[in-house]
Amino acid sequence: MNKLLLFFISILFSFNAFAVTNVTFWHMEGVPHRVDRIQTLIDEFNTANPDINVTQEVQNWGEIYAKAPASVAAGTAPELLVGIPDFTPILAEMGAAQPVEDFVAELDSKYGFYQKALDQYTYNGHTYAVPLWNMALSLWYRKSDFEAAGIEPPKTWSDLKKAAKALTKDGVYGIGLPGNKQLYTDQTIYSFMVNSGAEEIYNSDGTLRFDNPQTVAAYDVYKELYQYSAPDAANWTWGEAEACFASKGCAMILQFTVISTYDSQAGGDASDLGVIQIPYANGKAHRAGTVSYVNSAMIMTDDEAKMDASKKFLSFLMEPGNYGRFINMEPGLFLPITEAGSKDSTYWDDPVVVKYKSQVETMLDNSTRGSLFGFTNGNTFTSISSISAQNLLAQTLQLTLIDDKSPQDAVSEGMAIMTEAIE
Amino acid sequence: MKKNNIEGWLFVSPLVIWISLIILVPIYIAFELSLFNVKIIGTSGKFVGIDNYIKLFGKSKFVNASLNSFYWIIGNAICQTFFAFTIALTINYKFPGKKIMANWIILSFIIPTVVVVVIWKLMLSSSSGVINSVLIDIGLLDEATGFFSSPNKAFISLVLINSWRWSPFLALIILSGLNSINREMYDASKVDGANFVQQFLFITFPNLKSVLFVLGLVGTLLSFNIFDIIWLITKGGPSSATTTLPLLIYETAFTKFRISQAATLSIVTSFLLLLFSIIFIKSMAPKEDD
Numbered sequence: 026m027n028k029l030l031l032f033f034i035s036i037l038f039s040f041n042a043f044a045v046t047n048v049t050f051w052h053m054e055g056v057p058h059r060v061d062r063i064q065t066l067i068d069e070f071n072t073a074n075p076d077i078n079v080t081q082e083v084q085n086w087g088e089i090y091a092k093a094p095a096s097v098a099a100g101t102a103p104e105l106l107v108g109i110p111d112f113t114p115i116l117a118e119m120g121a122a123q124p125v126e127d128f129v130a131e132l133d134s135k136y137g138f139y140q141k142a143l144d145q146y147t148y149n150g151h152t153y154a155v156p157l158w159n160m161a162l163s164l165w166y167r168k169s170d171f172e173a174a175g176i177e178p179p180k181t182w183s184d185l186k187k188a189a190k191a192l193t194k195d196g197v198y199g200i201g202l203p204g205n206k207q208l209y210t211d212q213t214i215y216s217f218m219v220n221s222g223a224e225e226i227y228n229s230d231g232t233l234r235f236d237n238p239q240t241v242a243a244y245d246v247y248k249e250l251y252q253y254s255a256p257d258a259a260n261w262t263w264g265e266a267e268a269c270f271a272s273k274g275c276a277m278i279l280q281f282t283v284i285s286t287y288d289s290q291a292g293g294d295a296s297d298l299g300v301i302q303i304p305y306a307n308g309k310a311h312r313a314g315t316v317s318y319v320n321s322a323m324i325m326t327d328d329e330a331k332m333d334a335s336k337k338f339l340s341f342l343m344e345p346g347n348y349g350r351f352i353n354m355e356p357g358l359f360l361p362i363t364e365a366g367s368k369d370s371t372y373w374d375d376p377v378v379v380k381y382k383s384q385v386e387t388m389l390d391n392s393t394r395g396s397l398f399g400f401t402n403g404n405t406f407t408s409i410s411s412i413s414a415q416n417l418l419a420q421t422l423q424l425t426l427i428d429d430k431s432p433q434d435a436v437s438e439g440m441a442i443m444t445e446a447i448e
Numbered sequence: 449m450k451k452n453n454i455e456g457w458l459f460v461s462p463l464v465i466w467i468s469l470i471i472l473v474p475i476y477i478a479f480e481l482s483l484f485n486v487k488i489i490g491t492s493g494k495f496v497g498i499d500n501y502i503k504l505f506g507k508s509k510f511v512n513a514s515l516n517s518f519y520w521i522i523g524n525a526i527c528q529t530f531f532a533f534t535i536a537l538t539i540n541y542k543f544p545g546k547k548i549m550a551n552w553i554i555l556s557f558i559i560p561t562v563v564v565v566v567i568w569k570l571m572l573s574s575s576s577g578v579i580n581s582v583l584i585d586i587g588l589l590d591e592a593t594g595f596f597s598s599p600n601k602a603f604i605s606l607v608l609i610n611s612w613r614w615s616p617f618l619a620l621i622i623l624s625g626l627n628s629i630n631r632e633m634y635d636a637s638k639v640d641g642a643n644f645v646q647q648f649l650f651i652t653f654p655n656l657k658s659v660l661f662v663l664g665l666v667g668t669l670l671s672f673n674i675f676d677i678i679w680l681i682t683k684g685g686p687s688s689a690t691t692t693l694p695l696l697i698y699e700t701a702f703t704k705f706r707i708s709q710a711a712t713l714s715i716v717t718s719f720l721l722l723l724f725s726i727i728f729i730k731s732m733a734p735k736e737d738d
Contacts, residue, residue, distance in 0.1 A: 205685060256594030257575075260686070414705065415699070
């Protein structure tokens with residue numbers, strides 16, 4: 026009898042020993058070399074952790090806002106989902122994105138998160154995602170264009186307007202600015218808002234404070250600069266702007282990075298590629314900043330074993346030695362969000378980063394002054410998802426760029442649209 | 449009921465039940481959803497009765513999208529009919545390379561929509577697009593224009609792109625209709641001295657009535673439901689100028705996160721399409737003596 030019992034117990038233990046916890050990792054980095062890099066890291070992790078099996082599933086940004094909530098409703102959500110700040114409140118409100126402040130604090134004590142990175146995911150007394158990497162908008166240009174025109178790279182809005190005008194000639198557009206009702210336009214207009222002191226969308230009580238003189242000033246200067254942009258910029262996303270810069274059709278653009286296309290399609294002369302902080306409103310040097318998007322991973326399961334496995338995988342990615350390789354899935358685009366990550370040799374040793382080191386350093390420096398609409402100074406409310414998902418900053422911009430309303434009228438109407446959206 | 453009738457119903461009943469399920473169940477779910485105020489899919493909401501319907505008709509976005517849908521259907525109907533007839537009548541004549549041409553035109557609707565969109569966006573680009581360059585070279589434009597930069601230009605450009613994509617498909621259907629017309633009628637009319645226009649008006653057109661009826665009905669419904677090309681190129685912009693009802697439904701559900709309002713829009717849209725189909729069939733269906 027005892028032998029039989031022992032047999033059953035050993036069978037039970039052997040089953041347990043072979044039990045594998047599956048973790049599905051959804052991300053939107055569908056470019057083949059990014060998928061390959063993530064797979065390499067996943068393979069290393071799975072080999073080192075035979076009791077866990079991580080698999081990646083590539084999604085795309087165009088669908089994820091619809092697909093993720095639907096997958097939660099259908100009970101088929103992944104364990105890990107990469108997201109951006111304005112996406113997280115929806116999933117947190119649904120109870121899908123799990124609070125992870127304890128886990129983040131543990132990682133923070135080891136690697137030291139930049140505070141700005143945590144701000145974008147911390148509200149209602151919780152942290153809802155683990156920051157993974159940062160992206161911040163900068164102003165890109167060719168140094169030789171400025172030398173030929175006899176002007177200095179711009180620091181203020183006045184400088185920028187002069188530069189855009191001077192560089193608009195011979196079929197070249199002085200500055201490539203989008204006018205599309207799309208996320209890229211949200212980002213570019215907000216980077217002007219930040220630099221005029223209009224980075225706050227909300228008051229502390231959750232009401233909107235979008236309609237203010239600083240916002241109007243930002244929309245005004247954007248409208249003025251837009252005349253130097255390409256005629257089809259009303260339909261631009263990031264790719265068109267980058268292509269315009271690479272083909273020398275645009276003298277300046279606002280972009281997270283141009284390094285990859287510049288290197289592969291525009292000659293790749295690192296010494297001629299200029300990148301600077303986005304110019305600020307005259308007399309507002311202290312407001313200098315930009316828009317930044319901290320990408321993160323949300324843990325979407327409350328199953329303890331799957332949560333632990335997910336945390337273990339994220340810890341693996343954040344480890345120096347892995348982290349640099351992870352964010353260098355696209356060298357010169359994704360920026361570190363931890364002190365340790367910023368010093369990780371696997372980040373700085375990448376050939377592309379070595380070649381464009383000064384540009385990457387400037388991008389990293391800019392990113393430390395980055396903020397995101399709806400996620401500033403703790404004034405974060407879940408209704409921001411309605412504003413960002415509908416691209417209402419960009420929609421407001423179209424009121425003045427396309428419908429030719431005055432910036433003041435456009436901002437007032439935009440405020441009304443936003444108020445209705447968050448009801 | 450006669451025995452034959454019962455047998456007939458028994459034979460078709462599995463299909464009838466299946467089709468009823470896949471049509472009626474989603475409509476019922478959408479209708480039920482439209483009576484609540486659910487915001488995000490999968491969450492619960494409060495019962496609001498017909499509030500969503502009352503609010504819908506007062507919304508400028510709904511009126512704007514309905515008008516855009518109407519113009520979209522008319523624009524596509526005109527362009528596609530013109531292009532499709534031109535293609536079909538051309539291919540209907542014997543000339544060297546006819547087979548190659550007939551196969552070549554099919555490519556436009558075999559190519560995936562995403563590829564079509566990328567190609568057209570590149571060709572219409574103001575900084576590197578071939579169409580701007582050609583128009584400047586032949587003197588029609590002084591400087592590059594943005595084909596999607598203003599509401600009217602964006603709408604017309606989209607109609608033309610969509611027509612380019614679907615006209616060959618319609619042309620093939622018309623061509624099959626043309627091939628079924630007895631050639632002797634053309635030969636006899638030639639003997640009587642009929643010219644090309646008279647042949648078209650008195651032989652070709654009357655004999656294509658049933659084909660055109662099907663095309664009118666199906667083509668209108670297909671055009672109305674076009675989502676991918678518009679979404680991928682303009683996302684309904686600029687300034688909502690190309691937001692048709694399908695886009696508005698998607699935006700309301702998945703970017704505005706108002707799933708009940710989107711369901712309301714879907715129900716109203718389904719009703720409008722059903723109404724259109726009934727009126728079209730009643731008034732345009734070819735009579736037996738035609």
